[in-house]
Amino acid sequence: xxxxxxxxxxxxxxxxxxxxxxxxxxxxxxxxxxxxxxxxxxxxxxxxxxxxxxxxxxxxxxxxxxxxxxxxxxxxxxxxxxxxxxxxxxxxxxxxxxxxxxxxxxxxxxxxxxxxxxxxxxxxxxxxxxxxxxxxxxxxxxxxxxxxxxxx
Amino acid sequence: xxxxxxxxxxxxxxxxxxxxxxxxxxxxxxxxxxxxxxxxxxxxxxxxxxxxxxxxxxxxxxxxxxxxxxxxxxxxxxxxxxxxxxxxxxxxxxxxxxxxxxxxxxxxxxxxxxxxxxxxxxxxxxxxxxxxxxxxxxxxxxxxxxxxxxxxxxxxxxxxxxxxxxxxxx
Numbered sequence: 001x002x003x004x005x006x007x008x009x010x011x012x013x014x015x016x017x018x019x020x021x022x023x024x025x026x027x028x029x030x031x032x033x034x035x036x037x038x039x040x041x042x043x044x045x046x047x048x049x050x051x052x053x054x055x056x057x058x059x060x061x062x063x064x065x066x067x068x069x070x071x072x073x074x075x076x077x078x079x080x081x082x083x084x085x086x087x088x089x090x091x092x093x094x095x096x097x098x099x100x101x102x103x104x105x106x107x108x109x110x111x112x113x114x115x116x117x118x119x120x121x122x123x124x125x126x127x128x129x130x131x132x133x134x135x136x137x138x139x140x141x142x143x144x145x146x147x148x149x150x151x152x
Numbered sequence: 153x154x155x156x157x158x159x160x161x162x163x164x165x166x167x168x169x170x171x172x173x174x175x176x177x178x179x180x181x182x183x184x185x186x187x188x189x190x191x192x193x194x195x196x197x198x199x200x201x202x203x204x205x206x207x208x209x210x211x212x213x214x215x216x217x218x219x220x221x222x223x224x225x226x227x228x229x230x231x232x233x234x235x236x237x238x239x240x241x242x243x244x245x246x247x248x249x250x251x252x253x254x255x256x257x258x259x260x261x262x263x264x265x266x267x268x269x270x271x272x273x274x275x276x277x278x279x280x281x282x283x284x285x286x287x288x289x290x291x292x293x294x295x296x297x298x299x300x301x302x303x304x305x306x307x308x309x310x311x312x313x314x315x316x317x318x319x320x321x322x
């Protein structure tokens with residue numbers, strides 16, 4: 001008896017979901033004649049409005065941009081907290097590798113410039129001579145002119 | 153393997169969030185809980201426990217059950233503090249422009265209020281089926297009860313809903 005009632009309850013829900021054929025519906029109504037309380041429930045349930053439109057449709061992804069990025073941020077923080085020292089070091093190294101390289105280059109360049117200015121060399125002059133061997137220098141001409149003047 | 157699942161999970165967040173937000177807003181209608189706070193906690197909890205996701209259910213229903221469990225814990229905390237009281241109709245906000253006529257708007261408000269007054273399990277089943285469109289096997293996964301019992305609970309839910317609507321003389 002109780003089992004039959006449970007079966008009928010499930011059939012009523014199938015009917016409310018529109019999952020029964022007209023023949024199955026007719027059979028259900030006939031069976032419910034022996035259970036007046038269930039028949040009354042059946043009519044009440046079938047009268048209920050469609051609930052699917054009650055809360056509107058799901059909003060677009062773009063409306064939840066901030067919430068989604070907050071979740072992703074929380075996940076990233078969690079990921080970061082759970083990494084080993086080596087992994088963290090690698091992440092930091094990758095993140096700041098370019099900046100660190102530029103900084104190291106800049107610092108070493110300063111030392112190089114300082115050392116060059118302390119011990120004057122004519123390396124720049126030699127290089128220009130190597131690249132431009134036939135190019136006559138006006139300064140050289142001027143020096144020769146001065147030497148000639150002094151010997152006269 | 154675990155890394156792949158984590159990556160996939162992160163990629164799926166933007167797709168899962170809007171639907172879960174809608175379902176949770178319906179579930180929490182009239183409650184003081186904020187669906188956005190619950191969802192943030194649920195996503196993070198899911199990510200931390202991604203190894204437990206077997207792939208038998210969908211990611212959506214798995215997240216749904218996590219979010220629901222968080223809500224149940226919060227309801228328990230609230231109940232301890234003050235006891236759950238009925239919620240005034242005014243707290244069931246309508247943000248959609250779909251329901252412009254006053255009578256229709258009032259009907260919607262009262263229906264939402266009626267749903268929010270259902271016991272937790274019945275409310276979950278009504279929302280999952282009627283509002284979110286989940287199948288009975290999916291609802292069984294989320295609630296942890298078998299499919300036949302879900303249908304019987306659905307019958308009880310709709311019967312109680314009919315009674316509540318009669319009380320509001322709808």
